[in-house]
Amino acid sequence: MSSHIKYIKGEYGLAKTFWLFWFLPVVVITIVDMFTRSSSGLFNGNILIIIWSIATLFAVYNTTNDNNKNVWKIISLIFVSLTVITRIFAIFVE
Numbered sequence: 001m002s003s004h005i006k007y008i009k010g011e012y013g014l015a016k017t018f019w020l021f022w023f024l025p026v027v028v029i030t031i032v033d034m035f036t037r038s039s040s041g042l043f044n045g046n047i048l049i050i051i052w053s054i055a056t057l058f059a060v061y062n063t064t065n066d067n068n069k070n071v072w073k074i075i076s077l078i079f080v081s082l083t084v085i086t087r088i089f090a091i092f093v094e
């Protein structure tokens with residue numbers, strides 16, 4: 001099975017999906033965006049983060065927790081959702 005299908009289905013688990021596949025890429029995109037920010041707008045980190053976060057919302061939603069820790073899943077969904085909302089507002093403010 002392809003890794004991106006496995007990712008969207010949430011088969012990597014909540015911890016890997018949130019920290020490894022969402023948090024670290026968002027940090028890297030933010031750092032790259034900070035150093036490559038130019039007037040041409042060829043690289044817009046906010047748009048990349050929005051797209052990646054929406055894909056991650058599906059992945060986090062599809063994760064299953066055997067040990068009844070749905071609180072962390074809900075917190076992760078809220079955190080990623082708030083990131084999407086704030087990045088959308090950041091695009092309009094720029």
